[in-house]
Amino acid sequence: MSEAQDRSASFAQGLDLIQRLGGAERPAVLDLFASIGEAEFGEQCVGFIYGDVYHRPGLPLPERQLVTVAALTALGYAGSQLGFHAKAALTVGCDRRQLVETVIQVSSFAGFPATLNALAELKTLFESLPAEAPPSGAPADVPWAGIEDRYERGLAAMKAVDGEAGEKVVAALADIAPDLATSIIEFTFGELYTRPGLSLRHREIVTVAACVALGTALPQLKVHIHGLLNVGGSEQDVIETILHLAFYCGFPAALNAIAAAREVFAQR
Amino acid sequence: MSEAQDRSASFAQGLDLIQRLGGAERPAVLDLFASIGEAEFGEQCVGFIYGDVYHRPGLPLPERQLVTVAALTALGYAGSQLGFHAKAALTVGCDRRQLVETVIQVSSFAGFPATLNALAELKTLFESLPAEAPPSGAPADVPWAGIEDRYERGLAAMKAVDGEAGEKVVAALADIAPDLATSIIEFTFGELYTRPGLSLRHREIVTVAACVALGTALPQLKVHIHGLLNVGGSEQDVIETILHLAFYCGFPAALNAIAAAREVFAQR
Amino acid sequence: MSEAQDRSASFAQGLDLIQRLGGAERPAVLDLFASIGEAEFGEQCVGFIYGDVYHRPGLPLPERQLVTVAALTALGYAGSQLGFHAKAALTVGCDRRQLVETVIQVSSFAGFPATLNALAELKTLFESLPAEAPPSGAPADVPWAGIEDRYERGLAAMKAVDGEAGEKVVAALADIAPDLATSIIEFTFGELYTRPGLSLRHREIVTVAACVALGTALPQLKVHIHGLLNVGGSEQDVIETILHLAFYCGFPAALNAIAAAREVFAQR
DSSP: OOOHHHHHHHHHHHHHHHHHTTTTOHHHHHHHHTTTHHHHHHHHHHHIIIIIIOOOOSSSSHHHHHHHHHHHHHHHHHHHHHHHHHHHHHHOOOHHHHHHHHHHHHHHHHOOOHHHHHHHHHHHHHHHHOOOOOOSSOOOGGGGOOOSSSSHHHHHHHHHHHTTTHHHHHHHTTOOOOOHHHHIIIIIIIIIGGGGTHHHHHHHHHHHHHHHHHSOOOOHHHHHHHHHHTTTOHHHHHHHHHHHHHHHHHHHHHHHHHHHHHHHHHOO | OOOOHHHHHHHHHHHHHHHHHHHHSSSSSHHHHTTTTTTHHHHHHHIIIIIIIIOOOOOOOHHHHHHHHHHHHHHHSSSHHHHHHHHHHHHOOHHHHHHHHHHHHHHHOOOHHHHHHHHHHHHHHHTTOOOOOOOOOOOOGGGGGOOSSSHHHHHHHHHHHHHHHHHHHHHHHHTTTTHHHHHHIIIIIGGGGGOTOHHHHHHHHHHHHHHHHSSHHHHHHHHHHHHHTTTTTHHHHHHHHHHHHHHHHHHHHHHHHHHHHHHHHHHH | HHHHHHHHHHHHHHHHHHHHHHHHHHHHHHHHHTTTTTTHHHHHHHHHIIIIIIGOOSHHHHHHHHHHHHHHHHHHOHHHHHHHHHHHHHHOOOOHHHHHHHHHHHHHOOOHHHHHHHHHHHHHHHSSSOOOOOOSOOOOOOGGGGOOOOHHHHHHHHHHHHTTHHHHHHHHHHHTHHHOOOOOOOIIIIGGGOOOSSSHHHHHHHHHHHHHHSSOOOOHHHHHHHHHHHHHOOOOHHHHHHHHHHHHHHHHHHHHHHHHHHHHHHHO
């Protein structure tokens, strides 16, 4: 196939997907590019991202949407894109609970302002849609959810997810800010990781996505790449998530994240 | 006390504070969580943050509000939260001058776009309130304010605040970008640190907050942790500020800041 | 001249420039400062930035506007400032094509959400102006534009711009994420660096600006400082760009970028 045919096939495949994701015949992003005289570049991007990247094996479409929503939440300024991708997530089979959990999970990594901005987008989206049937199926398995004491519960969760890496973080705080360690155990692990609406693998994959998007959380990215692998994720999950996010957070963020992944993979 | 009682006490204490901070019976943040089906998690967060963290000793409420405003300014995308916390700052005893100074101080660390976005929020807030009585009390003591020459004035301020750390920054620029050093001395120190509306300790505490929020300014965070300690701040000020900000900027930002603080404390 | 006279001269020069850049007798930024009781500080800033920094030799006014637009795009949250500086860029001789190219170039470094936000600002700006005559003059020379195969074309572009540094990035990905390298070669270099509307020197200067603004892309900043020098830029271009951006991204971002520049200059 010539490159022109390649491109045309990529664009056709991308247009088809973005129409499905956005539920609209004419994607707004193509109109935006056309309005500044760049209709052709807009089509190239749709071909490249939605035609090629989104169709790569190794990360199913619903997971691509969750990592996109997590990254857009962490960026803080991407409300309009978040509205689009949250709706797209529902279209490809995520439920509202997973979206809410994803955005809430990011609060521990990017802070509450980022999460509140994203929740406001979810609110607007949910209000625009007909009421959802209550989630069906069993809630995600969270083995420590039954531990009554929040600190003990958080400790169990941290141990299961982060393993030694989490314990090292806590130990390093003992002499200088032990209460920060307590907050992490009680809030992040005792509250967030107890919640049943998102599988642990998904919880870690969106955490990795948030850390990639922040760009300032490389030590924590490493801890949670370990975490993702500890709860059943694969190295391919890590790599595909990072590659996907290059288009949402930039190639430098992706390259720095790959360097972190390389270190983690070598340690295991 | 059982955990359920603990939580209920934390939430009652948090609700009381957030009602006072926001001047409203029903905090908007609880409505937001309720609107996406997370009323209970919203209450947990209010309990955790406003019930527990805000009541920790070591950082009085007005200072918590100034560091929150500084961090939200530096984030750049948190205008709606900034409006809330700026108003709360006034409620707990900060004056408008301190808010304006905090936002202006951040310009040197996060740049003018972040500061201009925050000033627009302050403008809206101030216009919604009755005129404030002119600030009473003596203005903050700024010993070098009387030095007429801006460069000399900035040099004196930098020496007093940053000590050797500042001089090293300037020396390191001598062979490659001496005019950047001059800008820092003349603008940051000659203009900003001369302004009387914020005590030096507050100026440094909000600078630390801005650097924590940025996440990309770890070398400068260290310089200004030194600075805060040089102008009468304590190690506890540093630790409490960082712990407080974990909820606004995320735990990775807090953890990386603690690592910076550890280095600085060890050097002194 | 006394400092008071200095300042008055700087402000007069700055006011003159900002009036010209913004096309308005009364700059909105002065009104914003006045509205919060800081008319005098607003005038100091206009004097310092538009009176002094913008008049420094080494970076002509149109290039200052392109680097400003690139940095504001990468920040993601600075839409209102971006609208002002994009219009100012047109006023001082940039054409719309250069603005669009600058914003598109940043997509590879800060991600598409940042670029889409900025394109929406450009759309609003362009719609508010009379139609522009089609760009005159020859398009920028892009020697590899004629290579038909996208991968081959991207490889040629990467080699010419980044030299060895680019090859090292690709080699480092070979065993862990070769497809990320392919994306960089095909998208960043094969698509973006093929576009004729921006000279290669300008393309690299705005890339440097985006990396400075991000603050999280120091390894990539070094690669593209090499890149700027490889395509005919000077060390002064690098230094002036960084110094200029201190006021848009903060002095910490500028200081960290200077440290990166020092390393690159020493290597050559």
